[in-house]
Amino acid sequence: MGFLKKLFSTTPEALGDSGVYLYVKCTNCDDVVRLRLEPKYELVSDQSGYISNKIVVDSRCYQRMSAAFHFNQRQQLESAEIDGGELVSEADYKAAQSGSSGSTPV
Numbered sequence: 180m181g182f183l184k185k186l187f188s189t190t191p192e193a194l195g196d197s198g199v200y201l202y203v204k205c206t207n208c209d210d211v212v213r214l215r216l217e218p219k220y221e222l223v224s225d226q227s228g229y230i231s232n233k234i235v236v237d238s239r240c241y242q243r244m245s246a247a248f249h250f251n252q253r254q255q256l257e258s259a260e261i262d263g264g265e266l267v268s269e270a271d272y273k274a275a276q277s278g279s280s281g282s283t284p285v
C-alpha cells in the first residue's frame with residue numbers, strides 16, 4: 180500500500196483527463212446525470228479498494244440521490260449503490276439526452 184500513496188502524491192497534474200465518468204439515472208423521472216469523479220481527490224481507499232460517496236442531483240425533478248461507488252484496487256468500478264437512482268451506461272445517457280420526448284413506449 181505504501182508505494183501507491185507515494186505514487187499518488189508524486190503524480191503531476193499533467194496526466195490529461197483522468198476523470199472517471201459515471202452515469203446515474205433518476206428512478207423518479209428517468210433523467211440521466213453524468214458524473215465525473217476525480218480519482219485523486221474523490222476516491223477514498225478502503226479495505227478492498229476504493230469508495231466514493233456522492234450526492235447526485237438530476238436536472239429534471241431535482242431529486243437528491245445518495246450514491247456510493249465501489250472501485251477495485253485498479254480504480255475500476257465494481258459496483259454502485261444509489262438511493263433513488265441506478266447506474267446506467269453512456270449509451271443510456273446519450274439516449275436520454277437526444278430523445279427524451281421521443282417515442283417512449285409506455
Ligand SMILES: [Zn+2]
Nearest residue numbers: 205208237240
Ligand atoms: Zn429525477
